[in-house]
Amino acid sequence: MTSNTTILRWGLYGILILFALFYLLPLFVMLTTSLKSLEEIRTGSLLALPRGLTFQPWIEAWSSACAGTQCEGLRPFFWNSVLMAVPAVMISTIVGALNGYVFAQWRFPGANLFFAAILFGCFIPFQVVLMPMARMLGLMGLAGTIPGLIFVHVIYGIGFTTLFFRNYYVTIPQELVRAAKVDGAGFFRIFWSIFLPISLPIITVSVIWQFTQIWNDFLFGVSFSGPGSQPVTVALNNIVNSTTGVKAYNVDMAAAIIAALPTLLVYVVAGKYFIRGLTAGSVKG
Amino acid sequence: MEWLERNVPKLVLAPSFVAILIFVYGFIAWTAWVSLTRSKLMPRYELDGFGQYTRLFASPRWDVAMNNLYIFGALFIIISMLIGLMLAIFLDQKIRAEGVLRTIYLYPMALSLIVTGTAWKWILNPGLGIQEMVRGWGFESFAFDWLIRPEMAIYTIVIAAVWQASGFVMALFLAGLRSVDTEIIRAAQVDGIPTRRIYSAIIIPTMAPIFLSAFIVLAHLAIKAFDLVIALTNGGPGYATDLPATYMYAMAFSRGDLGQAAASAMIMMMVIFAIVVPYLYSELRPRRDQ
Amino acid sequence: MPILEIDHLQKSYGETHILHDINISIEEGDFLVLVGPSGCGKSTLLNCIAGLEPITGGTIRIADRDVTGVSPKDRDIAMVFQSYALYPTMSVAKNITFGMQVRGVDKATQDRKLKEVAGQLQIEQLLHRKPGQLSGGQRQRVAMGRALVRDPKLFLFDEPLSNLDAKLRVSMRTEIKKLHQDLNASIVYVTHDQIEAMTLATKIVVMKAGVIQQIGTPAEIYNRPANMFVADFMGSPAMNLIPARARPQDGVTRIEIDRDGAEPLVITDPVARDLPAEIVLGVRPEDIHEATGQAHLPENAQGAGGDVMIDVVEPAGADTFAVTHLGGKPVTARLRAESAVVAKTRFPLAFDLSKVSYFSPQDGSRLN
Amino acid sequence: MPILEIDHLQKSYGETHILHDINISIEEGDFLVLVGPSGCGKSTLLNCIAGLEPITGGTIRIADRDVTGVSPKDRDIAMVFQSYALYPTMSVAKNITFGMQVRGVDKATQDRKLKEVAGQLQIEQLLHRKPGQLSGGQRQRVAMGRALVRDPKLFLFDEPLSNLDAKLRVSMRTEIKKLHQDLNASIVYVTHDQIEAMTLATKIVVMKAGVIQQIGTPAEIYNRPANMFVADFMGSPAMNLIPARARPQDGVTRIEIDRDGAEPLVITDPVARDLPAEIVLGVRPEDIHEATGQAHLPENAQGAGGDVMIDVVEPAGADTFAVTHLGGKPVTARLRAESAVVAKTRFPLAFDLSKVSYFSPQDGSRLN
Amino acid sequence: EPTAEVLHWWTSGGEAKSVAVLQDQFKAEGGTWTDMPVAGGGGDAAMTALRARVLAGNAPTAVQLKGPAIQEWYEETGLADIGSVAEENGWADVLPAQLAEHMKCDGQWCAAPVNVHRVNWIWGNKQILDEHGITQPTTWEEFNAAAEKLKEAGVTPLAHGGQNWQDATIFETVVLGQGADFYQKALVDLDPEALKSDTMKGVFDELRTLRGYVDDNFSGRDWNLATAMVMNGEAAFQIMGDWAKGEFLAAGKQPGVDFVCWPTPGNGFLYNVDSFAFFNVEGEDKQQGQKLLAKLIMGPDFQKTFNLNKGSIPARTDVALDEFDDCAKQSNQDMSADAEDGSLLPSYAHGMALRGAQAGAITDVVTNFFNSDMSSEDAVQQLADAVAASQM
Ligand SMILES: Nc1ncnc2c1ncn2[C@@H]1O[C@H](COP(=O)(O)OP(=O)(O)OP(=O)(O)O)[C@@H](O)[C@H]1O
Ligand SMILES: Nc1ncnc2c1ncn2[C@@H]1O[C@H](COP(=O)(O)OP(=O)(O)OP(=O)(O)O)[C@@H](O)[C@H]1O
Ligand SMILES: [Mg+2]
Ligand SMILES: [Mg+2]
Secondary structure, three states: OOHHHHHHHHHHHHHHHHHHHHHHHHHHHHHHHHOOOHHHHHHOOOOOOOOOOOOHHHHHHHHOOOEOOEOOOOHHHHHHHHHHHHHHHHHHHHHHHHHHHHHHHOOOOOHHHHHHHHHHHOOOOHHHHHHHHHHHHHHHOOOEOHHHHHHHHHHHHHHHHHHHHHHHHOOOOHHHHHHHHHOOOOHHHHHHHHHHHHOHHHHHHHHHHHHHHHHHOOHHHHHHEOOOOOOHHHHHHHHHOOOOOOOOHHHHHHHHHHHHHHHHHHHHHHHOOOOOOOOOOOOOO | OHHHHHOHHHHHHHHHHHHHHHHHHHHHHHHHHHOOEOOOOOOOOOEOOOHHHHHHHHOHHHHHHHHHHHHHHHHHHHHHHHHHHHHHHHHOOOOOOHHHHHHHHHHHHHOOHHHHHHHHHHHHOOOOOHHHHHHHOOOOOOOOOHHHOOOOHHHHHHHHHHHHHHHHHHHHHHHHHOOOOHHHHHHHHHOOOOHHHHHHHHHHHHOHHHHHHHHHHHHHHHHHOOHHHHHHOOOOOOOOOOOHHHHHHHHHHHOOOHHHHHHHHHHHHHHHHHHHHHHHHHHHOOOOOO | OEEEEEEEEEEEEOOEEEEEEEEEEEEOOOEEEEEOOOOOOHHHHHHHHHOOOOOOEEEEEEOOEEOOOOOHHHOOEEEEOOOOOOOOOOOHHHHHHHHHHHOOOOHHHHHHHHHHHHHHHOOHHHOOOOHHHOOHHHHHHHHHHHHHOOOOOEEEEEOOOOOOOHHHHHHHHHHHHHHHHHHOOEEEEEOOOHHHHHHHOOEEEEEEOOEEEEEEOHHHHHHOOOEHHHHHHOOOOOOEEEEEEEEEEOOEEEEEEEEOOEEEEEEEEOOOOOOOOEEEEEEOHHHEEEOOOHHHOOHHHOOOEEEEEEEEEEEEOOEEEEEEEEOOEEEEEEEEOOOOOOOOOEEEEEEOHHHOEEEOOOOOEEOO | OEEEEEEEEEEEEOOEEEEEEEEEEEEOOOEEEEEOOOOOOHHHHHHHHHOOOOOOEEEEEEOOEEOOOOOHHHOOEEEEOOOOOOOOOOOHHHHHHHHHHHOOOOHHHHHHHHHHHHHHHOOHHHOOOOHHHOOHHHHHHHHHHHHHOOOOOEEEEEOOOOOOOHHHHHHHHHHHHHHHHHHOOOEEEEOOOHHHHHHHOOEEEEEEOOEEEEEEOHHHHHHOOOEHHHHHHOOOOOOEEEEEEEEEEOOEEEEEEEEOOEEEEEEEEOOOOOOOOEEEEEEOHHHEEEOOOHHHOOHHHOOOEEEEEEEEEEEEOOEEEEEEEEOOEEEEEEEEOOOOOOOOOEEEEEEOHHHOEEEOOOOOEEOO | OOEEEEEEOOOOHHHHHHHHHHHHHHHHOOOEEEEEEOOOHHHHHHHHHHHHHHHHOOOOOEEEEOOHHHHHHHHHHOEOOOHHHHHHHOHHHHOOHHHHHHOEEOOEEOEEEOEEEEOOEEEEEHHHHHHOOOOOOOOHHHHHHHHHHHHHOOOEEEEOOEOHHHHHHHHHHHHHHOOHHHHHHHHHOOOHHHHHOHHHHHHHHHHHHHHHOEOHHHEOOOHHHHHHHHHOOOEEEEEEOOOHHHHHHHOOOOEOOOEEEEEOOOOOEEEEOOEEEEEOOOOHHHHHHHHHHHHHHHOHHHHHHHHHHHOOEEOOOOOOOOOOOHHHHHHHHHHHHHHHHOOEEEOOOOOOOOOHHHHHHHHHHHHHHHOOOOOHHHHHHHHHHHHHHHOO
8 A cells, every 4th residue: 555545544444443433432422421329410510521420320221111091111112112113124024025016126107206295104193193093003903002103114214225225226237037937936936035135235224214213202202102012112201201300311311221222232233234236246347 | 016116216205205294284274373373381272363473574683593594504504515525526536535534524514512512602702712722822913703702603603514414414415526527527628617617607507406416415403403502592682692493492492482483483484485496396307407 | 839929119218219119039958148239238138128118118928927027036047147246255166156056946956057057167276266366268267167057947048158258158158058959958148249149049039129030940040031230130141132133034133233344244133033124133252152173053044144343352261261352342342262263353252042041121021 | 578477487286286387477568378278277377477376485576576475456457357246236337347447447448448448349239237137258358358458568368268159269369469569569368279379379378287388389389289189189180199119221211000901002202200109190181181182182192192092081162071081099180171081982192391300209308 | 990191291300209209199080191201392293192182083081281372272172171170179279370371271160280490590509699798689680690799700600591482581571671561462372572672682681791791602502501501600690490409409409508599680580480281072981081180180289299399389379388499489479479460471572471383483683683783673673573473
């Protein structure tokens, strides 16, 4: 390497690290706050490192913070969220992948119009769907249940998953589909054997997006859940939002971080699948 | 059987089609209807003309909200795209700690705004956060007080929103970058094209569909930006950082003024329509090379 | 029963007409080779046969079934793509067996076929690799392998050997020939290689800009090209096309060719022919002989020639090419390696008139 | 000054060694053609020269500058890829001019060059198309165009004509030749086409499995192959390699070849040679002559032959190939088209001993 | 067996413990309690959930509702009649008449009150006030004078959080400072005359003055951080409801020793009453649950325990306040006194006086005024316009 490129490389790392610091700043604040005592928060600087570490807030947030009359922390609500998010993410990703595959590789008259309609549907403000959706869920008997929540999340998730997959798949040369068609593979077979294996990066993106949206969703969670099916965000919200009580910032921050751990985990695990050069060398020009 | 086979693609789309028809367009129609009524706490269905719209346009708060949407939307989309693209390109340079950095850039998406809003509020608060810290280092005249200045507060929302979304845009672009045929990049390298131009003229155009995804995602986040505002400024100072989404929420749920909320939702949809449809048209119009 | 029948096929991309009124019919066991200049529509035609491109008009029948509108997988064809189109995430072995697997062929047969084909194609040691790790020729062989393991009604090959070296190409050619003969396979084959076309085909279709110029056996195409385009296109070096004047005379035909800096060359075709005054004489380089060792001349060539000025001499191993100038065109003769021809001198050449073609200078069509 | 100097180059992918100790040096204006079986490492070598693949050992110098580790864009080379690698979103014209544009060549020059190259490549009417709308051969020509508009130190061509029809290929070959001669361009060229190799090269490198077998002029390679691999690989049909026994005798060398169902054929090389007892005789088909019309035999061929049993006769237009069986191998002779040879009969053949090669049966190396 | 599903937004710390008391009592009476807490946005989130539940056809048995929203809901969907419980337990006798009105729909009892928060409190840092010799201001002029003094001394006079409900809180206390009548006319009856009056302009002028006493960084500050400023001596006063007391107490501060609580200048008591409303539900056990719940909520036991926890005072006037702190005692006294002279008034800022649309319209103007340099004239005009528009 010439010295020139070495300098460039250092610059590159410099910028990347600078951005990393920017991204980490709020997390830093949250982490340090979650490790401080309330007393210290009230008196000290919010950006300072904790003087004395305490893990009490974490323990409290996990197992004894109050959300209503139930003072069991976030723990009981975690499972609800998992039961809701995992199927919803899976279903919406699968549906989106199939839709995207059709839009990208099996065009038919009117397909583009429909695709545009789906995209436009992404923009419908969730606030306006709350009421009619509540009525629909009531009619379907899904009100206040986890399947109801899954249903809602899938409906409003397919727009995005379809978008992601379609736009990824249009960059894949048609020759591959052609070869597979001639090989005798049908619609699903081509999807399964040819497209899914090259979709890891976009599956990652889609899962990350959907999981975040669903896991962190509050509006649907609060509106369409009943007692016993409330997701963790509603519990978090209940812990964090006190109107007339004492605010325990350290517990709030700890709770928020805990609530985000599954998402973080998904990011770390899914992130691995951004594998380079999956399609490299497969096609000419 | 043969029919079935020929129509598999359409059949696969059918459930989505029905769902979108009912749960998106049906609901939009419902909203349009409600916006023409005097619905208050709960929907009522007696039509009552365009009174809600008249009220809406007379409201100074709505004006502010729409203005904010333009400023916020434009800045947020552009900056997030730029940062996301830049980070994706940089990360694509065979970076050592790619996995770690990628996760760091992405994680803001993971955190619920309910509380990152609080953290941001502190960081941006002149008396508690960055300004105070830098002054503490001895730069007494340092000022970073956007949060408390009504005319600047919307930009703090932009900062926090960019912080949250740009990592995801980075991920989208990274996925796109990695689907580009490496032979083409090699050809460009040999052609003597500097790396910068390889990206700008060859790779990025190839990724045009990915840009569409990023645009839709960001535009959607911008238009629906709600939690962020609630958590960071709650619309303040005053209602200087109100956005249509917060306006609508306030009308629908704090104030029990559903008709007004529906009217504002309809205007929002129309604005989206005006911006998104031309873009969609240009992206999806059947091209000769397709 | 024709295995493939193409009837008034039309194909356009938007406004651009690519294929015009294509009519082809081949019998079971036929080996049809499509040739034509780059961009004339060969790949497009294969794609239409395979059902990969919707056609704009006409019908296609495979094994007596109208397949217009039938999906590719139900046409029972195997195809090798010009661009290989290997499945990037599958290993070579998987690429080859995928089609069988889809069709539910049992594992043992798959393995046997895979082994067999890998042997034929000399890719045994590559079976576990991904396409990205192969050289161009290796990819092409894998693409071949994908077709060869199948047992379809019809094989479609789009320049399957273009990236192979001469030796390998010969051995592949033999494999394809065996496939054709042993299994009585029906094949449509696109190639740019004249030798491939001549040695493999039972029937050759010559196309130009989406229009069929001639359909015939290799010998017909070579010896009796239907027009000047075919004459020029097939054979290397190409047939010499020499403007000339024809005059019927006493049961023979006298042909007059302009010569640079000398009176016209006059040769006599011993057959009486009904030719217009202005013609183009088509003669292959190997049908122009040295007129010195008269003993070696075919009977027809006797007297059908004269001295010409040699511009260039190109020795090429087994042969020597001599280029002269007749009727305002360069004319190449293929002479024996040990010929005494010397550039920039006059040298006697004779035309084998039993093998010449006459064309109309107006529309290029064949006259004899 | 050598324009390209490759010194002890090594290249492996992980554990797989692709190139072993490659040493090549070419002068400015040289036209180096790389040939070798599919997968032998030709494209890899080009990639290494271009800097697209990191090398595992050795150095590469271009125009006397050590470029090992220099990025491709700073090596001042132009390359045509085997897989074309066109920029998919740009029109043909843009594909070709993009490099110039980036380098800040003025618009007028760009247009002029584009027009010039488009004319040479016969793609004028395609300039506004996108690569996805082109046929295989058209893509390949665009890829060529991208290189031809440049004026680099070194051109690298990876099978640039493989998808073109014979006519176009000839005319492209001429263009490349012109490029080489008129501009004194230095070129490294990969091809599978023997004629291309022989007519274009000033130097040929024959590779096998990542090892260089011989470097030399086309004539050297053809006439004096360094080993049996080269002998077999170059030339079509290939050189006959006949196991034989050598015995020096009275200032001449007697060569004994086993014949099926007859006593061995004994021929006499008039030169005294220091050969081992067991040898392999290499003789090209065109150096085996009909021994009937003795007058046409080269002097050396006199007496160097005898009657052999003809297995197969293949008339091929200008020539007739006769296949016999000698030393346990099929041996092909290229005879004149009008030869009277008939299959399944005995026929007298003579070897031109001034042109034969002798090889060691042990390591295949050349002995004379 | 009585069952109850209770939708409320008391979720954290003291609040949750307070509800837990009710739950325990309910269970002790053999009932089954299903908790449905939804916090956030001062009940907005809970209201969102409520609407979804009602539309889906399964309304909760009891919902934390307050002020005119009770009547609004009654108009939309009807509410359960709990008159029998009220009669039986003689609610009318123990509730101030004005509060009782809030619990009735069309003359029927349909909700049960839990507590009374007083909104118009000034909280002061005792040490600072003593240092500067400041005593309780009885008019806004006095308050201004004290603030000027503090400001000169380099102390931030007023700790404030720039959230719109906090702005509205200050606003309504200033309005109250202009007299109970004016408050009644302007913020309860929405009399256009009053809204456009010079008095109202004066209110905005005072608001502008108060804005000057607030530190620069007030925007978006949570109320409890403002309280912390008073606690830590960074500011002298805070105008906030009695829930602020909880923060002081939680930090171990003593009323009268470390901090003082005074009513805001002027005569009057702005109340914020939390209550539970009962929706129409199917099923004997649920209806029983509603009755039981209503009874328990108004039970003296619960009223006492709950309010001790929460910092407010019982809605019942007959609960002994011995265990309560001085601020609460004063609150209770004032309530009785003000109920007599008609200055017991509903807090508009906390949704007791007006329906959502009107209250929101006023808040918009107030918060915009407070956070810009709008003139008082403009503010008055806008106020009148916004209120008029919201009544369409
Ligand atoms: N990424 C890779 N990993 C491992 N082996 C590879 C990789 N790329 C190429 N090879 C192997 O390296 C050898 C040389 O490949 P190369 O492409 O140079 O061959 P080539 O001489 O150009 O052949 P062809 O004439 O078929 O194009 C081949 O055997 C190929 O399988
Ligand atoms: N998608 C398309 N849109 C418009 N024109 C196209 C498209 N695809 C191909 N063509 C044009 O159709 C013509 C026929 O293409 P085709 O690929 O069939 O040629 P080909 O005979 O196979 O040529 P080659 O020998 O070069 O492979 C070409 O001129 C090509 O430019
Ligand atoms: Mg083609
Ligand atoms: Mg290669």
